[in-house]
Amino acid sequence: MFDLTGKRAVVTGASSGIGQAIAVALGQAGANVASLYLAGREGADEAESEIRAAGRDTLFVQGDTSDHEQVEALASEVERRWGGLDIWVNNAGWLLIRSFLDMTHDEWHRQLATNLHGYFYGCRAAAARMVPSGSGRIINVTSITRVQPVSQATAYVTGKGGVHGLTTSLAVELAGHGITVNAIAPGATDTGLTAGAYTPDVRAVYEARIPVNRIAGPSDLAGAAVFLASDEARYVTGHELVVDGGMTLNGDVGFDETPSST
Template sequence: MSIDDLSGKRAVVTGASSGIGQATAIALAQAGADVASIHLADGGDGAAATAAAIEAAGRRALMVEGTTASAEQVEAFADRVERDLGPIDVWVNNAAQLLVRPFMETSEDDWHDLLGSNLHGYVHGCRAALRRMLPRRAGRIVNVSSITAVQPISLAAAYVTAKGGVVALTKALAVEFGGEGIGVNAVAPGATETALTADFYTPAVRRAYEERIALGRVGRPEDVAKAVVFLASDAAGYLAGHELVVDGGMTLNGNVGIAADAGPAA
């Protein structure tokens, strides 16, 4: 048995119809968990593909249409998961959207819509998970944050604000509920190839990332999924409020092109 074995567990991954969510749902199934997801209406085909991959791994899949921005829909979804699959052991808050727009051109509706999914949706997910995990004094919550919370990008103030809030939420809940047997941690992806970022990764942006990232490449959803599986497993049992950065070394790379022979002359 591997240290990240999840055999017999039931996991939720919000937004598992594409990208990191899809890769995470499949990785959790491959680790032995049954997996459920709530996804937007336009993610039906992707959700069906995710379900097929979960079932190909020999696990049960449940894909439900809805939005994490609605507390009522998240609660109804959680009820259905426990009714159809059993008690929820792992909850991964992943569903998000990206808005690239100058701050002064971001309307009130834009701002609140973005935070509705990217921050409030995580609050709704955490509450739904905790309501079901606390009576059993066991469970894992993993929130997908972002390195933009510590290395912000311009033209994405709402997104960066939400991700910063996710980190704070993770730490606060880890302190409040750690003694109740609930592990709450986060995974912070760096630049990652997903449908969410495809339109923004122009050749120039890609070159800049490849120069900045220590490992020399943009991340893949599977890179992040492996980290989520770890945080969902007993192997991460003594972590609390930890943000596991999965960015290929982007945030630690301080290289600015100094030549090896640029030191003072003898």
């Protein structure tokens, strides 16, 4: 099960964190993997090395997913090099912690340029190549902040909410072409993106609220992507798979046990 041998995949932002873990997992499941990543050549080299060690080909290009021409260029090169495209994972993003009233217009637009528009460009590039072939898997990385928002992250939460809408609407529109569109919603996850935000106090709150008692690592998300990219998920579309250790369903507030009435 979950065999991706011969599949051709793109994972944006695969030089670190969740994107890197997903790219390596897809490669180890048998896919050739390409990526457009903004920074972190060392991390990109590490991911490529692991994928090639699994006997698969790689194509990692440094660039910016908020630039539609760069996204399209990568998709075209994947098509030229490997003859087609089967899997596209939109993952690249960044997190700005800033109060709503202090945020500048440029900061707002920069957040959405990567966290929303970049996903639109990726979906467009993927769908344009998958529709003619009659099959494909598009996976968007969202966040549990869409349903459990945090303060001082309005632009980030807004972008993730938009990606959820993009996912569900495309799932309906592309289903007749044999393409599934799904999302993975991580909970608190240790990555370079969150390193500055996860102070000791924040970590303590997360560890107390997450039922499995720990913050996720990037590898905890990788299996969900392999599943959604595989033939075993062929009847799953428009779904947001929450991978958060139970955080969003935890309603515990520390009640004492009800005394016995006997």
